[in-house]
Amino acid sequence: MITLGRIGLALSALLGTASGAAATPTGDAMRGWVQTHAIALPACPSMSSRADFGAMANMIGDARVVALGEPVHGAHEPLAFRNCLFRYLVEERGFTAIAIESGLHESRRLHDYAAGGSGDVRDLARTGLTWGFGRFPENIELIEWIRAYNLDPRHKRKVAFYGIDMSGGDADGAWARGRSTLDNGIAYLARAAPIKSAPVRKAVVPFLDHFSVPAYLGLDDRERERLRRAIAAMLGFFDANRAALIAASSPADYAWARQDIVAARQLQTLFDVSRAPSVDGVLRPGDYRADAVRDAAMAENARWALDRAGAGGRMLLFAHNGHIMNARTRGGIWSIYSRPPAAMGVHLRRTFGRDLLIVGASSAGGRGGRAIKPGTVDAVLASTGVPHFMIDFRSTTPAWLFREQSISVNYDTENVIRPRQAFDGLVYFDRLTASRSIR
Incomplete structure (x- = not known):
């Protein structure tokens, strides 16, 4: 060096x-x-x-x-x-x-x-x-x-x-494969607790074909609340029956299946603040909400991954x-x-x-x-x-590190940051x- x-x-x-x-x-x-x-x-x-x-x-x-x-x-x-x-x-x-x-x-x-x-x-x-x-x-x-x-x-x-x-991501912004989180959670519970989990699985099934941004936007407020409660009930079932579910499967299968339901909850939160994907790809003032949800979800998932270590x-x-x-x-x-x-x-x-x-x-x-x-x-x-x-920005603290600066992003745009705060x-x-x- x-x-x-x-x-x-x-x-x-x-x-x-x-x-x-x-x-x-x-x-x-x-x-x-x-x-x-x-x-x-x-x-x-x-x-x-x-x-x-x-x-x-x-x-x-x-x-x-x-x-x-x-x-x-x-x-x-x-x-x-x-x-x-x-x-x-x-x-x-x-x-x-x-x-x-x-x-x-x-x-x-x-x-x-x-x-x-x-x-x-x-x-x-x-x-x-x-x-x-x-x-x-x-x-x-x-x-x-x-x-x-x-x-x-x-x-x-x-x-x-x-x-x-977040699960199901692709370039078109529709999150069309997001339902895989619910599909896997349902399949896991059907194997590990087929009788006891039937009610919570049944509550989610009607919404599987609506688990993407375009399809979700077609639901009314009452249907969205039903889905929200169904996801919460499924997550609650995982927590209330943790020991029995692990005994019927494995600690790893339980952990991943439960986190899939967390991922589904993250996706519904994203859907709630999203608009239909646009052909032009141009950002709108309110699109910050979706970015905020995604980054919060990524942090939650990172904490989960470290906990597993x-x-x-x-x-x-x-x-x-x-x-x-x-x-x-x-x-x-x-x-x-x-x-x-x-x-x-x-x-x-x-x-x-x-x-x-x-x-x-x-x-x-x-x-x-x-x-x-x-x-x-x-x-x-x-x-x-x-x-x-x-x-290493931490070695000393020159004033310019605390001032707003521009750093390039994706070749053709930029972020405005205070370098010492951001990195x-x-x-x-x-x-x-x-x-x-x-x-």
Whole structure:
């Protein structure tokens, strides 16, 4: 690990104005601070390569949850970095789980496979990862590595894989596969308590075909309340009959089936504040409500996943910067929102406090060689000329870290954040290239 400040005069010629922006006292101070405090990171092209992340591990310390961000979905570099870092954290720091921004219910298939279950990983990933993430070979590599680690008899403590996003997600915004949460809960109770659970199962069945945004919007208020009560009754049945249900199945089956009903409750809350998916995809002022529900649900699911790890469990949580940040979503395309919604990181910070480390990601590399926006956090980090490094915002407290700054999102928009509030630190990539898509 090389502290960039120790590189000395070799960097001084590179620390001019970012992307042609006029120099300002704030900009100069930011660049100077980055030059002094940034630490170069090792290259690690795949999980078959070992890399020393000792400096980053020192940053992590005893944190039980490390929330690691990516500036855009589907870029190879953040995914590969996540994989290499996770291997190091498992082998050297005792981490026991990874959770990613993908549907919770669907992830059971990959959770079981990673634990040693049967199946073809690519087939399982197509249905076990939402938002199309099963296309990315880095995700396949991650799951295969976890499985190999778990199957090695030398490793007594096993490693778990989870999705923590709301279930049934897809690009069209309809959440049309969300009913799988209720289907699984019903099927589980029909096996574990076929007679006793019949009333609570019967109350939910009439609503199965209405469990998507478009179909749910066709229900009147009285029908929605009936569904709400039916879901609550099913969850209550799980809690009141926990011991008997576990005895008739297994602790794992019980835990996953119960969380499916929690996921169904999350979805109904989302449906209540959603509008019909629009063809133009343009955001509306009231859409903040759906974002707020989703991020709160992701935090709830992340807490569940960590609870499953038991005493001493430690988890790497990987999601978009816009979810892991301890901030409200502001700026860019979200400026239209009538109220900025709290990201998942806000909820996690309230729960875990100092047991949570939030590390975002930044890059100057954009799709099609798009120039980085001058004056942004990304431009300041790019001015070092160093391809890959990390920076810990907690080491000192320069004033600019507490001022509003812009950080790029998805190549073509931005979030407005106070860096020290939103993140404990950042990892920087000098470029982003598309992940190879698997058919």
